[in-house]
Amino acid sequence: MNTKGRFGKFGGQYVPEIVMPALNELEAAYKKYKDDAEFQREFRSLLREYAGRPTNLYYAEQLTKHYGKAKIFLKREDLLHTGAHKINNALGQALLAKLMGKKRIVAETGAGQHGVASATVAALFGMECHVFMGAVDVERQKLNVFRMKLLGAKVIPVSSGTGTLKDATSEAIRYWATNITDTHYIIGSAVGPHPYPTIVRDFQKVIGEEIREQIKEKTGGLPNYMVACVGGGSNAIGTFYDFRNDKEVKKFGVEAGGRSDAVADNAKTLSGTGEPGILHGAYSYLLQTDDGQVVEAYSISAGLDYPGVGPEHSYFKDAGIVDYVSVTDAEALEAFQRVSKVEGIIPALESSHALAYLEKLMPQTKEEETVVVCLSGRGDKDVAMVAKALGEDVEL
Amino acid sequence: MNRIEKRMAELKAANKKGIYVYITCGAPDVETTLEAVKQAEANGASLIELGLPFSDPMADGPVIQTASVIALKNHITLSKELEVLREIRKFSDIPIVGMGYINNMYHYGFEKFVKDFKEAGMDGIIVPDVPHEESGEMRRICAEYDFVLAEFITPGTTEQRMADTCQDARGFIYCVSNNGVTGVKKVDYSVIGGVCEKARKFTDTPLAVGFGIGSAEAAVAAAAHADAVIVGSAVVKRLLDGQLPEAMQLIHHMRDALDASYSH
Secondary structure (H helix, E strand, O other), X not given: OOOOOEEOOEEEEEOOHHHHHHHHHHXXXXXXXHOOHHHHHHHHXXXXXXXXXXXXXXXXXXHHHHHOOOXXXXXXXXXXXXXXOHXXXXXXXXXXXXXXXXXXXXXXXXXXXXXXXXXXXXXXXXXXXXXXXXXXXXXXXXXXXXXXXXXXXXXXXXXXXXXXHHHHHHHHHHXXXXXXXXXXXXXXXXXXXXXXXXXXXXXXXXXXXXXXXXXXXXXOOOOOEEEEEOOOOHHHHHHHHHHOOOOOOEEEEEEEEEOOOOOOOOOOOOOOOOXXXXXXXXXXXEOEOXXXXXXXXXXXXXXXXXXXXXXXXXXXXXXXXXXXXXXXXXXXHHHHHHHHHHXXXXXOHXXXXXXXXXXHHHHHOOOOOEEEEXXXXXXXXXXXXXXXXXXXXXXX | OOHHHHHHXXXXXXXXXXXXXXXXOOOOOHHHHHHHHHHHHHOOOOEEEEEOOOOOOOOOOXXXXXXXXXXXXXXXXXXXXXXXXHHHHHHOOOOEEEEOOHHHHHHHOHHHHHHHHHHHOOOEEEOOOOOHHHOHHHHHHHHHOOOEEOEEEXXXXXXXXXXXXXXXXXXXEEEEOOOOOOOOOOOOHHHHHHHHHHHHOOOOOOEEEEOOOOOHHHHHHHHOOOOEEEEOHHHHHHHHOOXXXXXXXXXXXXXXXXXXXXXX
């Protein structure tokens, strides 16, 4: 086994030869700039001035009262520019792309949040931007599609395969392979071939680093529990990474339980029937058939219905560093409404999965304990979808 | 020496260029696949690339993606692929190399895959989503079973990488003519020509050029620096459109044009 870019046995570089020079170029550039003071200064400055970091670690008093157990803190990634944690990675990668002399950004997107973030940074850096999005997702996330267009990006609906995130990812890779010399591919999650999972994690780990500082300031210690939702797993890896060696902090990655436990009815890659396999460049847990065909993942949330998962999460699962669990569509929908009503915050459907897990977690906690939930994105983009699910008519 | 090496040696001795014909197993149906293999050989194909359908064929363009979807709808599993191979071996001794993605083989167990597919009549495998860096264990297994594992070179492959891949190459080297996926049109073959010339410094293994070869003219241009050309999407498209005779005509034209241009 090639040991480059491995998290335990997971990860690697399973890509066509045509892509290898670009991965090697990216790896070399990242190595060069990772610890470069000027790069870090510029990245930090963009995060602060443009994206709005640090984000608050908000003590959710009403939600805490609601459960009457441990104190609940929400890491407010939803308050970032473009409305989700995705901007952290997009800014870092666009900066890398600029330094590598690339003229064009290509990205895949599920819910559209990463597409919006990529279109945003492309606009900021004056680069061309092509976003591949599953045709099904284009339909259920029309507002984000229009947003990307406003930002000057070209949105390309992908109807091959199942017309969702995995197909958009394959198509983005194909486009990248065809335009490899002048194009940088911004992968939106902690997935893909090495060095992507490492780069995305490094650009997202600021979430956990801030939590450590902030919770110390507010409670004087470490949190007892941390919860984040997991699709590809970028907000979760960003949240957990800094705490990976803190065994006393119990960490929960919440996957989409979807409609049921039946095949193709959920996205329970780590918490369900996934087995190690290879998709989109990495060896990681994967929802697949007995014949090794990738199974369609399903979730009410377009950002979670990915049949694979970032390789570092597979490693965290096997090493017992994070517990991977799931909540259903219905539970996530309830949490979406509950947090809106109780706390006055409309969370993204993705983040609602993390919040829904509180129903199971809170009864086991004690009043003197603390729980940190990563509120990875805001729910405005999901309002129409939720209205439909609840049978409300919101047609304008 | 397995069928691939034997066939390439024969072609070289006869001063002829090879034609590798890609056919997706089970698209539009198994009967067409079997008939296409039979007729392709009669029309001048030197080797069959049997496409093993995968749900997420990252290196393939729209035509082969569509063929994969159809084949999977037709319930083409690995065990069905083994049946098709055994059927082919009843009427043909043409070299057959599988083209498929690593997850199917990994899930089946790579060694078991090589053993079972070799037994059923396959001579080698092309796995486009495994670059040289990740194929060490696979190379070891393939060598043990006298099964060809195709190496890749592309216009972007550096000399250092080329030295590594060529050193381990057996059977043939798959030279990707351009940046991109299968089924592209209008390719400038002079680029891969230069790459082929470079590769010759490192290896005597035959070179096969693929991606974007859809006409007799393209085949002649692509073959200038190579030992064989690979035709895929152009054949598969005709098969999917129910045009088996037209697909065979294309192969026939390629054979004639290559023989006219290069055999003296």
